[in-house]
Amino acid sequence: MPKWLDQLASDVRGKVSKAPLPDDVNPMLATLTDNHFSHPDWLFERKLDGERCLAFHDGTSTRLYSRKPKSLDATYPDIRDPLATHERSFVVDGEIVAFEGKTTSFSRLQKRMQIKNEAEARQSGIKVYYYVFDLLYLDGYDITALPLRERKRLLEESLRFEAPLRYTQHRNETGEDYLKEACQKGWEGLIAKDAQAGYRKGRSKKWLKFKCVNQQEMVVVGYTDPEGERTGFGALLLGFYEGKQLHYAGRVGTGFDERELKDLHERLRALEQDEPPVVDAAKAKSKGVHWVEPTLVAEIGFTEWTDDNRLRHPRYLGLRDDKSPKDVIKEEPGART
DNA sequence: TTCCGACAGTGGGGTCGCAAT
């Protein structure tokens, strides 16, 4: 019996069972919530903007998998190497990230993500880090039923966190204060985790996403045709003013219920015009696009502006009748909680 | 009976590779 198992408190030792190294990939996923809280039984980790990765190590060789699951061995050999030097068997869960300065950059990671050749990956010049946040299996034992605190303690003790491997630190209890700090630092948000809970496959409420929200008004400059069973329209085309010029800012296609799809579509149809109201209409693909007179203002939630001046992860929150389109400009966050 | 979790379907930005234009 391994030493760590012998040292486990008697009330949790029964939750550990001998098992062969698992090979199924089905990671635990967090649920998004606006209900931010602090609680002594919860811990809070930085939410990293990268690619999810599970690593399976049998004591000799290591396999990396994405969430899908697809093998990531050829993409991140520089992550696999340091894991493969360990003598113990384990399964860990974490996030692979790339940095742009001090903050993680998903767009930078994407260039690395596409590489499917080891040699090419190694000389890509895009340095990546593996932030490990959970341990599911150790030395021949399935430990997914152990409380998270125990799993994280064992994780920190059991792996050598050097070079691109990093242990994901957490803060206890104070979720709200930590989120405030996180947003000021320009992080994407936090993951709140029930410290007593076991590791479960799939979406769970034992893990919650606290995101730093961005939202602002955008001018509605057009809409697209619906597809499939969709009623009304597909997405709204959005814009903002820079001086007297209206610029295209991408689309939003979610957040509407059936009624809003129908009502908004009727209003938009009445505003339709041939000429695009934006100066950079070429950025919007023309297929199925209808331009409208820019008189409506919508409140949009999103995570960040992309390099191409579009909204990332946009969702429609409602119309703003109190705001004049001319006052809609690109607001640089200032992320709020 | 009501509520919740899982799933399907529709929508977004971005990257890359490859086929059609």
Place this chain on the structure above:
DNA sequence: ATTGCGACCCCACTATCGGAA
């Protein structure tokens, strides 16, 4: 040479249905 499209990454959200509470 340019454009379009699918496959993966990251997602948000609505509607529905069956089982848990």
